[in-house]
Amino acid sequence: MGPIPMEEVKIELKYVLLMVIFTLLFSTAGGMAEAIDSSTAVNPPTVKKAVMCEGVKDGLPVNKTIIFDGSKNSAFCWSEFDPVLAEGVVFHKWYRRGELITRKKLAVHPPRWSAYTRLPLRQADIGPWQLDITDENGSILKTLRFSITE
DSSP states (O other), rough: OOOOOOHHHHHHHHHHHHHHHHHHHHHHHHHHHHHHHHHHHHHHOEEHHHHHEEEEEEEOOOOOOOOOESSSSEEEEEEEESOSSEEEEEEEEEEEEEEEEEEEEEOOOOOOOEEEEEEEOOGGGGGEEEEEEETTOOOOEEEEEEEEEE
């Protein structure tokens, strides 16, 4: 077998360079897409404001309080998220004396969102409470403390 003509070496080298460039471009674009998709998982919605209240009217909290009369019907937690970078869920986790009583799932949508949950009150609910607002991975975004009295 004789020496390879220089023209064939140049052509082959061009193809090798093109393959390297395309490989780099496509692997970088894929990596960028993965980085964008994963940014929503690591950037949960930001709690701008969260309050305990006696009700919600026209989407806004009514009678903000941290002490609820046990003879009333309900306690509410109203929360506002801004910014919300991607659609997702958050949870309102209601605890009485450290024990999880109920967990309410809330959908959130960009660019900002507000939502509330309601806890029906019973005589047995008297005492200290805590409400954790968490992201879908269970990370606590905000904690509110309140009491239910007789």
